[in-house]
Amino acid sequence: MKTTRIYLARHGETEWNVAKRMQGQKDSPLTSRGRDQAVLLREKLLADPVIAEHGIDFAFSSALGRACETLEICLDGINIPKKTDSDLNEISLGEWEGLTFREVEQKWPEEFYNFWHCPSLYTPSRGGETYMQLQARMVSTLKKMSAIIKKPANVLVISHWIAIKTALVALQGLSIDHIPSIPKPANGEFQIITL
Numbered sequence: 720m721k722t723t724r725i726y727l728a729r730h731g732e733t734e735w736n737v738a739k740r741m742q743g744q745k746d747s748p749l750t751s752r753g754r755d756q757a758v759l760l761r762e763k764l765l766a767d768p769v770i771a772e773h774g775i776d777f778a779f780s781s782a783l784g785r786a787c788e789t790l791e792i793c794l795d796g797i798n799i800p801k802k803t804d805s806d807l808n809e810i811s812l813g814e815w816e817g818l819t820f821r822e823v824e825q826k827w828p829e830e831f832y833n834f835w836h837c838p839s840l841y842t843p844s845r846g847g848e849t850y851m852q853l854q855a856r857m858v859s860t861l862k863k864m865s866a867i868i869k870k871p872a873n874v875l876v877i878s879h880w881i882a883i884k885t886a887l888v889a890l891q892g893l894s895i896d897h898i899p900s901i902p903k904p905a906n907g908e909f910q911i912i913t914l
């Protein structure tokens with residue numbers, strides 16, 4: 720193993736995912752399905768050939784409850800350093816948080832469209848952040864992790880739907896407006912990036 724591999728995973732399903740509510744940096748608990756997804760995430764990670772040979776060295780999670788709970792379930796009984804970092808949190812959606820997708824679309828139709836289809840044109844509601852702000856903190860944090868660890872390692876990172884997509888386009892050298900073309904990460908699934 721010559722590079723640091725980051726296993727970038729989305730938290731398990733939450734009650735607000737099911738209700739189609741905008742979560743952002745507000746929280747709702749994992750559903751029973753979400754807890755099962757965290758268990759399956761563990762099984763998939765341990766089946767990865769590199770992890771099967773070398774194990775997981777470090778784990779990081781967003782500071783939001785749904786990500787922390789996913790990490791704890793996934794790594795139950797695995798004794799490795801774990802840390803939460805608010806820079807891995809989901810995009811802040813300001814006054815949209817807690818509203819249903821339909822409510823947001825009715826009240827802010829243009830911004831709702833831009834949020835999903837034209838990220839560079841999206842202007843956040845009061846208290847929210849732009850895609851560029853999210854991308855800067857996500858990419859900086861992932862690179863900082865790799866530098867701090869200073870050795871080839873396997874690192875599990877539990878984060879969020881939009882946060883993951885935003886980081887992936889940057890790490891692939893794509894513009895922010897490529898975010899809609901990146902497949903939505905499923906709850907409890909991971910992607911591997913090397914740094």
